[in-house]
Amino acid sequence: MTQILFKNINKKNLHTLEGYEQEGGYQGLKKAFAMKPEEIVEMVKASGLRGRGGAGFPTGLKWSFLAKDVFPRYLCCNADESEPGTCKDRELLQKNPHLLIEGMILCSYACKIETGYIYFRGEFYDLAEMMDKAIAEAHEKGYLGQNILGSGFNLDIHTHLGAGAYICGEESALLNSLEGGRGEPRMKPPFPAVQGLYEKPTVINNVETLCVVPFILNNGAEKYAALGTEKSKGTKLVSVSGHVKKPGNYEIVMGTTVREIIYDLAGGIRDDNELKAYIPGGSSVPMVPADKVDTPYDYESLQAIGTMLGSGALIVLDHTVNVVETSLRLASFYMHESCGKCTPCREGTRWMWQILQQIQTGKGEAAYVEKLVDICDNMSFKCFCPLGDAAVAPVLSSIQNFRADYDELIEKMTANTAV
Amino acid sequence: MFAFSKEAEKQIEKILKKYPEDRKRSALLPLLTLAQRQERHVNPDAMREIARRLDLSPAYVQSVCSFYPMYSSKPVGKYLILFCINISCQLNGCDELLAHTAKKLNIEIGGTTDDMKFTLHREECLAACSGGPMMRINDTFYENLTVDKIDQILGSLD
Ligand SMILES: Cc1cc2nc3c(=O)[nH]c(=O)nc-3n(C[C@H](O)[C@H](O)[C@H](O)COP(=O)(O)O)c2cc1C
Numbered sequence: 001m002t003q004i005l006f007k008n009i010n011k012k013n014l015h016t017l018e019g020y021e022q023e024g025g026y027q028g029l030k031k032a033f034a035m036k037p038e039e040i041v042e043m044v045k046a047s048g049l050r051g052r053g054g055a056g057f058p059t060g061l062k063w064s065f066l067a068k069d070v071f072p073r074y075l076c077c078n079a080d081e082s083e084p085g086t087c088k089d090r091e092l093l094q095k096n097p098h099l100l101i102e103g104m105i106l107c108s109y110a111c112k113i114e115t116g117y118i119y120f121r122g123e124f125y126d127l128a129e130m131m132d133k134a135i136a137e138a139h140e141k142g143y144l145g146q147n148i149l150g151s152g153f154n155l156d157i158h159t160h161l162g163a164g165a166y167i168c169g170e171e172s173a174l175l176n177s178l179e180g181g182r183g184e185p186r187m188k189p190p191f192p193a194v195q196g197l198y199e200k201p202t203v204i205n206n207v208e209t210l211c212v213v214p215f216i217l218n219n220g221a222e223k224y225a226a227l228g229t230e231k232s233k234g235t236k237l238v239s240v241s242g243h244v245k246k247p248g249n250y251e252i253v254m255g256t257t258v259r260e261i262i263y264d265l266a267g268g269i270r271d272d273n274e275l276k277a278y279i280p281g282g283s284s285v286p287m288v289p290a291d292k293v294d295t296p297y298d299y300e301s302l303q304a305i306g307t308m309l310g311s312g313a314l315i316v317l318d319h320t321v322n323v324v325e326t327s328l329r330l331a332s333f334y335m336h337e338s339c340g341k342c343t344p345c346r347e348g349t350r351w352m353w354q355i356l357q358q359i360q361t362g363k364g365e366a367a368y369v370e371k372l373v374d375i376c377d378n379m380s381f382k383c384f385c386p387l388g389d390a391a392v393a394p395v396l397s398s399i400q401n402f403r404a405d406y407d408e409l410i411e412k413m414t415a416n417t418a419v
Numbered sequence: 420m421f422a423f424s425k426e427a428e429k430q431i432e433k434i435l436k437k438y439p440e441d442r443k444r445s446a447l448l449p450l451l452t453l454a455q456r457q458e459r460h461v462n463p464d465a466m467r468e469i470a471r472r473l474d475l476s477p478a479y480v481q482s483v484c485s486f487y488p489m490y491s492s493k494p495v496g497k498y499l500i501l502f503c504i505n506i507s508c509q510l511n512g513c514d515e516l517l518a519h520t521a522k523k524l525n526i527e528i529g530g531t532t533d534d535m536k537f538t539l540h541r542e543e544c545l546a547a548c549s550g551g552p553m554m555r556i557n558d559t560f561y562e563n564l565t566v567d568k569i570d571q572i573l574g575s576l577d
Pocket residue numbers: 050051052053054055056057059078079080081082083166167168169170171172204205206207209210385386387390
């Protein structure tokens with residue numbers, strides 16, 4: 001198994017500067033500073049690395065979109081990790097904070113940035129404190145601060161804590177939150193690369209994305225691009241949760257099949273039950289039935305079966321599950337997390353929750369399922385930010401694939417009232 | 420009256436250095452977090468004090484504060500238990516364990532014990548999904564919970 005991010009992840013002192021250096025940490029910096037910033041951007045482009053936060057946008061391309069000659073510029077690392085099912089960034093932050101720092105240094109040098117922020121979700125208070133320590137260590141060693149390793153390049157990195165709102169993971173809401181405002185999304189364009197933090201050009205990348213960069217620098221773009229499929233390069237951390245014997249974060253090479261992840265890495269289904277469905281990329285992507293278990297885990301293959309790779313959270317459901325309960329749980333989540341700025345999402349998520357609640361508690365009627373589909377239709381592509389579409393995904397896909405689960409609950413009720 | 424502790428003052432100094440001088444407003448969430456941790460809630464006095472420090476209006480501070488669920492208007496217990504009820508934890512039986520915890524503490528979900536020791540909240544995903552069912556008590560994550568484990572954890576807190 002090729003390991004890039006999780007190589008030595010369980011080594012005891014990896015989280016310390018010393019432990020990280022023993023594994024070759026910070027070795028790439030000297031090499032990087034001998035290169036032109038643009039060359040590093042090109043290198044990341046050539047590696048094929050795509051954003052690991054959810055949208056899968058090519059990282060090098062994103063960096064090259066920064067408004068020309070406008071300074072200062074900022075880097076914001078997205079450590080909000082709040083997509084249900086996702087727990088990979090937390091493991092990276094906890095066990096290898098210096099890897100992120102090195103990735104941020106390389107990105108900042110490439111993009112001519114002198115200030116970086118790491119936006120942690122508020123519940124990561126302890127991780128932010130650990131990161132503060134790691135930043136201080138790196139400073140002491142001259143990897144951060146003024147004139148890093150005599151290169152003339154300056155960089156400071158600061159931690160910043162949110163306060164518990166899922167929407168703050170969305171990049172423009174994150175910027176508003178970091179500026180001391182309510183975490184509501186902004187209109188795009190302008191995109192952050194043109195007007196981001198404090199109206200300045202800003203790069204926003206996920207923790208995992210930035211953690212890949214040191215490998216690319218040390219080993220070359222080709223080494224990275226040699227892994228994976230034609231369009232999905234490299235490795236991906238997959239958070240496997242739900243009904244598997246060995247839940248956990250696994251690093252896979254892109255294109256490994258879902259079957260291999262569930263049955264080989266995660267040990268198969270609990271009690272050797274039957275697989276019913278899986279959600280491949282966190283709660284915001286459509287669920288798929290078990291007969292699609294041989295799909296390769298990469299952006300294109302998952303898209304081809306009507307779902308998405310998303311944040312890389314594989315949630316596994318066995319045959320004991322009635323998907324109405326699953327949809328209800330997620331509908332409740334999106335209702336809570338809707339920021340309330342636009343009507344289709346604010347109202348739609350509430351209606352979805354109410355109807356699902358009725359069905360789940362045996363008060364459903366046959367027409368309710370059509371009503372749900374209708375609400376989904378009224379939300380899809382009509383909301384201000386992607387949260388609205390995210391809320392639709394679990395509900396609509398569960399109806400499309402497992403209509404019988406809905407009918408079963410509704411019929412049971414109709415039968416009861418008939419007596 | 421609200422006043423930041425000495426320890427908090429030291430942190431405020433550090434916090435203010437993180438942002439450009441004309442962008443002090445960025446320190447709003449970090450300062451609210453300090454107040455929440457110090458008093459276990461954020462009251463109007465604290466909001467006024469934070470507004471004063473950051474040259475903001477108290478109304479603005481209030482409007483931002485109310486957006487974020489981690490700031491509470493009523494004091495929470497010494498131990499704030501956030502129990503994840505989202506999908507991965509639900510698939511692994513968090514509902515029964517949450518009910519058990521509420522019963523054990525003899526409070527409703529969302530409530531606080533009379534001695535102000537425990538507050539119990541339902542929480543959305545806390546990024547420990549492969550360790551579900553899980554809860555966070557103050558800053559500590561507890562994963563792979565069982566009834567026995569919960570009893571033992573609660574018993575160990577004084
Ligand atoms: C509702 C919503 C929540 C999001 N939450 C996160 C998150 O917790 N972490 C993250 O890295 N990206 C999250 N994103 C994606 C970000 O908006 C952004 O695309 C990402 O941070 C860019 O980094 P990348 O290109 O490295 O993936 C979220 C997006 C939406 C619409």
